[in-house]
Amino acid sequence: MTRFSFHQVDVFTAQPTSGNPLAVVGGADGLSESQMAAFARWTNLSETTFLLRPEDERADYRVRIFTPFGELPFAGHPTLGSCHVWLAAGGVPKGAEIVQECAVGPVRIRRDAGRLFFAAPPLKRAGPAADEERAQAAAALGLAAEAVVAAHWVDNGPGWLALLLRSRADVLAVDPDFAALGDGKIGIVGPWDGARDGAEAQFEVRAFFGPGIEDPVTGSLNAGLAQWLIGAGLAPARYVASQGTALGRRGRVHVLKDGADIWIGGDVAPCVEGTVIL
Known part of the structure; x- marks a missing residue:
């Protein structure tokens, strides 16, 4: 057995226990895929990552991302x-930006105003959902057809289908039927009303996937949503999304369009540091 550095951080929040937790194992080149998968099942967090030496000469480091159920090609809060x-x-990037290598390829990361931002990766599937897909998603969330303003694929790896609702209140009122959801991954988003909800954020987001999981704060979903909403003129070039409210969290995702790139950022709060023996 070997000792590895271990960290648990809270992402998309500056206040520990308010965002989305992540376990990170450093210097993990000596671990096999089965060991990584077993440890991710043991932590039982939504994601556990393993830091490795890069194989791509453009990258500063490589990361593998595991859920308790398998490996992901990309995910947002594990990236940050x-x-x-x-x-x-003590990592020092080769250039002005940090480049992370993962299964979807190199992901650019930059620092801005004390926060880390990743460049939203290209969508693997985009465009309006078919009528049958839209109806099935609405039914799984207990929504009437007229409650869904639009349904759009925003898949950058995990497989997200997004539904736009009319308000933050509508988003927070959703009570999904996870059995009907099956293996689907559905994100919902609705605008804040400044007079009623305040000005701290402009959108409320929730993310659902099987088996029976609501994710506290989801970088990949917010990246896909931003590409859709900004591209369609439904959101400004800079905004803040709130996520985790229904779970008692207070996640904040900062979105910025800069030229052709959309950047997804947030704070990261360290919570646990130590050693893991594997």
Whole structure:
């Protein structure tokens, strides 16, 4: 057995226990895929990541991302949390931006106003959902057809289908039928009303996937949503999304369009540091 550095951080919040937790194992080149998968099942967090030496000469480090059920090609909050741990351990990027290598390829990360931002990766599937897909998603969430303003694929790896609702209140009122959801991954988004909800954020987001999981704060979903909403003129070039409210969290996702790129950022709060023996 070997000792590896271990960190648990909270992503998309500056206040520990308010965002989305992530476990990070450093210097994990000596671990096999089965060991990584077993440890991710043991942590039982939505994601556990493993920092490795890069194979792509453009990258500063490589990351593998595991859920308790398998490996992901990309995910947002693991990207920001892993980068935070890599930098805190003394990582120095080769260029002005940090480049993370993962299964979807190189992901660019930059620092802005004390936060980390990743460049939203290209969508693997985009465009309006078919009528049958839209109806099935609405039914799984207990929504009447007229409650859904629009339904759009925003898949950058995990497989997200997004539904736009009329308000934050409508988003928070959703009570999904996870059995009907099956293996689907559905995100919902609705605008804040400044007079009623305040000005701290402009959108409310929730993310559902099987088996029976609501994710506290979801970088990949917010990246896909931003590409859709900004591209369609439904959101400004800079906005803040709130996520996790229904779970008692207070996640904040900062979105910025800069030229052709959309950047997804947030704070990262360290919570646990130590050693894991694997």
